[in-house]
Amino acid sequence: MAPVLRRAAQLKALNSFAIDARAERLLELRDVADLPAALDALRAHPPALVLGGGSNLLFTRDPPGTVLHVALQGRRVLDERGGEALVEAAAGENWHAFVEWTLAQGLYGLENLALIPGSVGASPIQNIGAYGVEMRERFDSLDAVSLADGERRRFAAADCAFGYRDSVFRHAQGAHWLIIAVRFRLSRTPRLRLDYGEIRDELRAHGVADPAPPDVARAVCAIRRRKLPDPAVLGNAGSFFKNPLVDLALAERLRVAHPGMPLHPGTSPGSAKLSAAWLIERCGWKGHRDGDAGVHAAHALVLVNHGHASGAQILALAERIRESVRQRFGVELEREPAIA
Ligand SMILES: Cc1cc2nc3c(=O)[nH]c(=O)nc-3n(C[C@H](O)[C@H](O)[C@H](O)COP(=O)(O)OP(=O)(O)OC[C@H]3O[C@@H](n4cnc5c(N)ncnc54)[C@H](O)[C@@H]3O)c2cc1C
Known part of the structure; x- marks a missing residue:
């Protein structure tokens, strides 16, 4: 066919x-x-x-x-030993449906990544992450085909150069690979990660004292539904900018100038991670609207389409935001979504 x-x-x-x-x-x-x-x-x-x-x-x-x-479909357990399973999903599988399927198999490790929109095949592209877990922690390997010459290749984690919302596939040298299947290493033993965001509070609010991974997934879904606009109702792509990684000297200067500024450890020694949402909010953009292109009223990191905005209008707004953050804080914001 x-x-x-x-x-x-x-x-x-x-x-x-x-x-x-x-x-x-x-x-x-x-x-x-x-x-x-x-x-x-x-x-x-x-x-x-x-x-x-x-x-x-x-x-x-x-x-x-x-x-x-x-739109490639299919998911299966390839191998299981010692309580650890190797699971494979085709690139076109819906990510959240896949996470739910792994939990239904009693295979754990992806519960904090529940309800992230999109496909399994795109999950390695920016090494999706949420609630203290990144995809790379559960990643085993992927199969890809070169759009240039049809070469088929298996990528191990070391070949993917995963970073914070980053991988080789976001850069020129990796952009020609079409990912067709991804494999993950999951476990029968729950190893819960509850320290990020409001997961513990959410579980407590629902009277869950001794949570299992499906409880964590449910809590993450509830928090996400409360916090993020549903694309089916209000067009958006989640966070429009990454949290900027800056060197410690700049982080310290900013901390002295803006004592309330959130500051997190960076992903490499000598770096710190700033909150893009905080920087954007401080520049007065939260809830701003240019026609149908806007910044979400509750979440300054999420740009939205109120109805009939064009992509060019949303990009123009994003550029104005970027420029104002650069002017006020000397910090460069990097876009998260791909521009086509
Ligand atoms: C409401 C909302 C919340 C979000 N929350 C999060 C979050 O918490 N954490 C997070 O990390 N992301 C989040 N995102 C972003 C998004 O869900 C992820 O980046 C997701 O992995 C994108 O998957 P997709 O299939 O929709 O990719 P697409 O948007 O279709 O594509 C994204 C990029 O990947 C490329 N691509 C897609 N599939 C393949 C493939 N098979 N092979 C090669 N290249 C491919 C495309 O060419 C494009 O460059 C959120 C988005 C929304 C709308």
Whole structure:
């Protein structure tokens, strides 16, 4: 069966910002057997853009060439010994549904990452993270195919250069890889991580004294539903900027100038992590609106589409925010979503 091709395809329902973009050609990849035909089609009509759940992507124009929507399905336990299991999921699987499936199998480790929108295949791209856990901690390996020449390759963690919301796949040298399956190492033994955010408070509020991993997932979901706008109601891509990592000297200068500023340990020695939300809020952007492009009223890090904003309008607002943070604090904000 050949991959499904649609021309002049609407992308509004395929991106969480609900940007009204149109793909010249949209290919849907449902079966790995269709990969050679899909790669031929991409090469015949470049440039190629890979699309998962569209929840970390901002369309600023109608993408030219071919959009490849990864819809590969399937998940299975590959191996289990000594209470540790190797689990594989195809790239097009919905991330949250996969997390729920692992919990239903009695396999633990992904519970803090419940309810992150998007696909399994995109989870290594920015090494998704939430509530004190990053995907890389449970990652085993992934299979990818080069869009350039069809080479198939298995990536171990060391090949992926995972960092804070980062991996080799976000950079020029890794951008041509199409991820088709990801494997995770999960455990039958719960090792709960409850210290981040309000997880303990949430469990306590529900009278859960001795939580199991599914309780933690439920608590994380409840907190996320309360805090973050639902893309089905208000278009957004979650955090629009990463929390900036700065050197300790700058962190110290800022701490002296702004005594209330939150400061966290950085991911490398000699660095500190600032709160992008705090910096943006201090610049007065929370709840700001430029037409239908806006900053969420409760969460300064989340840019939103109030209805008919274009991606270019949202990007223009993001640039103004970035400039004001640079001017006021001398700190460079880095965008989290991909710009297409
Ligand atoms: C409400 C909300 C909350 C969020 N919360 C979090 C959070 O807590 N933590 C977090 O880390 N992220 C969060 N995000 C961001 C987003 O959910 C993740 O980045 C997710 O992994 C994106 O998956 P996707 O399938 O939607 O990727 P897409 O948006 O489709 O793609 C993102 C990028 O990955 C590339 N890509 C996608 N699939 C593949 C593939 N198979 N092979 C190669 N490249 C691919 C795309 O080309 C693009 O560059 C949130 C988003 C929203 C809307």
